[in-house]
Amino acid sequence: MKSKKECRIFERARKVAEQTLRDPEKIRNVIDTALHMVGSASSSSPFGELTDKFQALIRLVRAYINRQYRVVPWQSVILAVAALIYFVNPFDALADFLPLVGFFDDAAVLTAVLASINQDLNEFLEWEKNAAQNSTEPIPRVVDADFEEVKEEAVDNG
Numbered sequence: 571m572k573s574k575k576e577c578r579i580f581e582r583a584r585k586v587a588e589q590t591l592r593d594p595e596k597i598r599n600v601i602d603t604a605l606h607m608v609g610s611a612s613s614s615s616p617f618g619e620l621t622d623k624f625q626a627l628i629r630l631v632r633a634y635i636n637r638q639y640r641v642v643p644w645q646s647v648i649l650a651v652a653a654l655i656y657f658v659n660p661f662d663a664l665a666d667f668l669p670l671v672g673f674f675d676d677a678a679v680l681t682a683v684l685a686s687i688n689q690d691l692n693e694f695l696e697w698e699k700n701a702a703q704n705s706t707e708p709i710p711r712v713v714d715a716d717f718e719e720v721k722e723e724a725v726d727n728g
Contacts, residue, residue, distance in 0.1 A: 587651035653683040
């Protein structure tokens with residue numbers, strides 16, 4: 571069961587997640603840091619399945635911010651980013667610099683988030699699988715377009 575301190579820290583991470591999603595540089599830094607941290611974990615470790623799901627969660631957030639995959643509820647994206655922020659924050663409920671112990675609260679929070687967005691994550695994994703099979707067709711991206719500024723001209727009403 572999560573302590574009150576863990577709940578407060580995660581709630582703060584959720585609020586920060588909303589702000590972070592609006593800043594492309596910040597969200598990319600969080601993703602890069604999470605990838606670096608999870609890259610050292612082996613999928614054959616006791617946390618192997620959790621590591622695989624966490625990597626999928628990171629790919630989901632990356633695909634969302636790159637506008638490749640947007641069919642995910644906003645609340646699920648917020649929870650995913652909050653989990654990433656909680657994971658990369660070295661000063662969460664149990665400090666990660668404490669050998670092994672510090673990662674148990676990260677695993678607990680991550681497990682709770684993965685359970686709550688499991689359906690959305692599975693749909694993303696299915697989309698990802700289909701996109702890989704149909705790799706001859708490019709994934710739709712946002713197209714840059716030229717625009718022309720329209721200036722309002724003074725109208726003479728007299």
